[in-house]
Amino acid sequence: MDTLLEGPVLEEGLSLSSCPGGAAICGEHGERLSFFCVDDLSPVCCECGVSDTHNGHRVYPIQEAVEDCKGELECSVHVLQDKVWRCDLVKQTCESAQKHILSQAQSTERQIKEEFEKLHQFLREEEEARIAALREEEEQKTGRIKEHAQKMDGMIDVLSETIREIEKETKVDGVDLQGSYESLVKRIRQCEQSPEKVNSSLINVSEHVGNLRFRVWNKMQQITPYTPVTLDPNTASSCLVISKDLRQVLQLEQHQRLPSVPERFRPYACLLGSEAMTSGRRRWDVDVGDSSNWTLGVAQASVKRGEEFEACPEAGLWTISLRRGQYVALTSPCQTLSLRGRRPRRIRVCVDWDEGFVRFVDPDCDTHLYTFTHTFTEPLLPYFESICKVRPLVILSQKVSVVTEKHQIPEDGDQDSENSPAHEEQIS
Numbered sequence: 315m316d317t318l319l320e321g322p323v324l325e326e327g328l329s330l331s332s333c334p335g336g337a338a339i340c341g342e343h344g345e346r347l348s349f350f351c352v353d354d355l356s357p358v359c360c361e362c363g364v365s366d367t368h369n370g371h372r373v374y375p376i377q378e379a380v381e382d383c384k385g386e387l388e389c390s391v392h393v394l395q396d397k398v399w400r401c402d403l404v405k406q407t408c409e410s411a412q413k414h415i416l417s418q419a420q421s422t423e424r425q426i427k428e429e430f431e432k433l434h435q436f437l438r439e440e441e442e443a444r445i446a447a448l449r450e451e452e453e454q455k456t457g458r459i460k461e462h463a464q465k466m467d468g469m470i471d472v473l474s475e476t477i478r479e480i481e482k483e484t485k486v487d488g489v490d491l492q493g494s495y496e497s498l499v500k501r502i503r504q505c506e507q508s509p510e511k512v513n514s515s516l517i518n519v520s521e522h523v524g525n526l527r528f529r530v531w532n533k534m535q536q537i538t539p540y541t542p543v544t545l546d547p548n549t550a551s552s553c554l555v556i557s558k559d560l561r562q563v564l565q566l567e568q569h570q571r572l573p574s575v576p577e578r579f580r581p582y583a584c585l586l587g588s589e590a591m592t593s594g595r596r597r598w599d600v601d602v603g604d605s606s607n608w609t610l611g612v613a614q615a616s617v618k619r620g621e622e623f624e625a626c627p628e629a630g631l632w633t634i635s636l637r638r639g640q641y642v643a644l645t646s647p648c649q650t651l652s653l654r655g656r657r658p659r660r661i662r663v664c665v666d667w668d669e670g671f672v673r674f675v676d677p678d679c680d681t682h683l684y685t686f687t688h689t690f691t692e693p694l695l696p697y698f699e700s701i702c703k704v705r706p707l708v709i710l711s712q713k714v715s716v717v718t719e720k721h722q723i724p725e726d727g728d729q730d731s732e733n734s735p736a737h738e739e740q741i742s
Contacts, residue, residue, distance in 0.1 A: 349373050352382070411573035425558055436537055440530055448522050455515060462512055469509060476501045532716070539711035542598040543587040543696045549577050549619070550585035554700060560588075563698055564706035580620050587696030590615055597664040598696065599677055601708040602636070608707055609635040609644070609699035610661050612672055614692045625699075632672040632686040633697060634661070643684040651683055658683070660710070667694060 338347050338357070345359035352372040362368060374382065479501065483494050545560045552569040556562065565583050572578065579585060591612075602608055609625060611633030618629070625631045625644045633644045634651065641651040641658075656676070661683075664673040667690050674683040700707050 348376050350376050407574050411575060414573045436534060444522065451517060459515055466509060473505050476505055535714055540714045541709055541711050543709050546586050546588040548575065549579060551579045551583045553583050554585060561709045562706040563700050565700050565703045567703060577619055582699065583701050584699035586613060590693035590695055591665060591667055592693045593667050595666045597662060599660050599662045599710040601660050601710055603659055603705050605702040605705040605707060607637060607701035609633050610663060611697050612665055612694045613697040615695055616692055627688060631697060634674050634684055665694060
């Protein structure tokens with residue numbers, strides 16, 4: 315330590331070492347720099363050590379300070395090595411995430427194409443069906459018009475022949491006319507029937523193209539169910555598998571190799587929904603079926619992910635659970651739910667962020683299970699935990715209704731028609 319880095323140059327031209335071990339002379343007092351100030355990281359003389367400049371500082375003899383500095387540097391090496399190790403872990407996570415992102419992108423692109431192909435196929439079939447219906451109407455009405463036109467041709471021939479007979483007979487003598495008069499009258503009476511008008515003879519264009527895109531979209535709901543909650547695979551524990559449509563979750567026998575990103579849960583077998591809630595009301599139904607161990611509810615967006623936690627309101631979770639055959643509300647302590655021997659097959663989660671409650675209902679028998687009350691201040695996300703390798707949790711789709719605006723007709727004398735009340739009409 316006798317040859318350390320050079321420090322700043324004094325006004326007198328003497329060099330001060332920034333670490334102990336230097337042998338320079340103090341420019342102010344002319345004394346040998348035999349002490350070291352740990353707080354200022356500079357060598358000092360015996361006079362400097364007791365001056366006001368270093369009052370209260372840690373001043374040691376130069377040799378003792380050398381050993382202390384060596385110890386501190388060795389500790390720093392261990393700290394820096396630990397940081398290198400942690401940086402290497404982060405780098406490995408980045409490399410793993412990079413590969414996973416590529417796999418996710420390819421898989422997602424493939425799924426997007428598959429989904430759009432289903433929509434394209436539906437639209438192609440719907441287009442063909444509607445064009446076929448148009449062609450059928452065209453053939454029917456063309457055939458009807460042609461048949462009617464042929465009938466008119468027949469009537470015209472009969473009328474023309476009758477006219478010719480009448481003109482011919484009126485040119486003969488009166489005695490001969492009397493003999494054919496009766497038959498001519500009968501023929502005239504047969505021609506008294508007026509020609510029938512052609513009704514509904516044209517193509518019903520409005521039926522084929524009126525609100526066409528809306529009606530096709532409405533019919534498309536048969537192949538496009540709406541799911542109120544979409545699972546977020548990036549939050550799912552590595553022991554969970556999620557269906558391609560992001561509606562089902564099941565526990566695996568073995569863990570998958572997934573990037574250890576901060577949003578992923580470890581070590582619990584849980585995950586979140588993707589849509590955060592910061593106001594209003596939402597509800598969703600989960601088919602739990604014969605699953606033997608599950609937890610459902612909501613969690614704050616800031617809930618712990620990469621460490622253990624208690625699923626309770628104090629930790630930012632409002633949930634109910636089936637554990638070891640018992641239905642419980644995960645409060646502190648847990649409260650057993652009295653279901654009187656019933657086993658719910660579906661659980662409805664109802665959340666009102668503004669009113670501050672999370673309610674659980676058995677929708678099959680419209681039975682209330684439990685309600686949490688809390689003043690929410692953070693975004694809430696749907697929470698799912700599945701510890702069953704046989705039966706998945708399934709988020710059920712909901713029926714979609716289209717709401718159209720229906721304006722009220724203003725009363726006589728109502729000048730402010732634009733501000734008149736309106737109500738809505740639902741079209742399922």
